[in-house]
Amino acid sequence: MKALVQTAPEALALREVPDPQVPPGHHLVRIAHSGICGSDMHAYLGHDARRPTPLILGHEAAGTIEGGPRRGERVTINPLVTCGTCPACRSGRDNLCATRQIISMPPREGAFAEAVAMPGANLIPIPDDTAFAQAALAEPIACGWHTVRLARGALDGAAATALVIGGGAIGLGAALSLAAQGVETVTILEPNAARRATLETTCRQTAIAPNDLDPGAQFDLVIDGVGYAATRATASAHARPGGVIGHIGLGEAEGGLDIRRMTLQEITFIGTYTYTAADFRETVAAITDGRLGPLDWTETRPLSEGAQAFADIRAGAVAAPKVLLVP
Incomplete structure (x- = not known):
């Protein structure tokens, strides 16, 4: 072959x-x-x-x-x-x-x-x-589905707003999973202008450039689909007090988290790896019944x-x- x-x-x-x-x-x-x-x-x-x-x-x-x-x-x-x-x-x-x-x-x-x-x-x-x-x-979306499930389960209070860092398939899959699991307002942070336009027009998502993120914006959930020190710094700055960071990305191993703020504001950090077999099957079901869009x-x-x-x-x-x- x-x-x-x-x-x-x-x-x-x-x-x-x-x-x-x-x-x-x-x-x-x-x-x-x-x-x-x-x-x-x-x-x-x-x-x-x-x-x-x-x-x-x-x-x-x-x-x-x-x-x-x-x-x-x-x-x-x-x-x-x-x-x-x-x-x-x-x-x-x-x-x-x-x-x-x-x-x-x-x-x-x-x-x-x-x-x-x-x-x-x-x-x-x-x-x-x-x-x-x-x-x-199914595989890349299942990574986000798994992270969203764990993050929502760990959240102190309602999950109404979310920030997703990275607009590739992992980040987009997380955004679609957030919506399918009941999170009302999802924003994707994506630096590539061409990809950002695709996210807005083809994928029907709210996507912004990093420079357009309000420095004071706070979100119930933050999903880091990239995993660099800079994106972890963004995540730890924009999770609300009592909020949750779901970390999928494996871009680099160290740096970025504001441990002092996370401690003082009781922000939960969850590292997530792939998905369980049950998560994978749930993702396939969500694909086939249209909950994740076209x-x-x-x-x-x-x-x-x-x-x-x-x-x-x-x-x-x-x-x-x-x-x-x-x-």
Whole structure:
């Protein structure tokens, strides 16, 4: 099969590779769409030691099962493979499984390929009227869905207002999840003017530039979908007393939080990693029943043009919140 293989930092090549092995309990999924994630960009730039080259990246995908009793079933892929038996898994917090694996990280190759093998439990059926391009968004949106659920649960008082930092797919997914979970007023902070325009016109969101954020503005919830010191500083400055910061982004490891203000104002900080299996299924349900809107804000490119897509994203030349690759 053909696959987009990262061979070195900032080097991707379309290659012929062996078809995936299909272990017991797994199914072969023919990929229809696979999205480029921020973690893929980290690996592309050589910033993720967990993803050594050569490696097939990509973990946001949907497609059709080939062979076996579920042959022909249209599915979206939960890329997080967990043991199912440890205390975290048994308590419903399977995203914290100590032996978790995710496709696009050894030993599991990713979905920037014609096919991938996955355990049956990780393949969530989608109806015929849900496009694969929508279903492939389940993974990035589930990250925001999980964060919003945890943040709302920790909030002291009503959740009426929220600030989302970052207008990529993670931030936009969080904004859509906030609205679907009952938060009335959501503002997205996005520095890229072209992406901001897309958020306003195509995605029907309220999006502002960082310089346009009122220095005194306070929000019940702040979701940081970027994870840099500067964005954490913004989050800790704009969460109201008794408010909650939900932190998804993994841009850099240190700095930014105003610990004194967070302590004096009893602001809760929650680090969130991916999603539970239940969060993923709830996100798929919200996609298929229309609660997250039309999800028509993606850009699609052939897998053969994947290297250029990565370069364009790095250059800030992509206005769409998500680029999907099609084998």
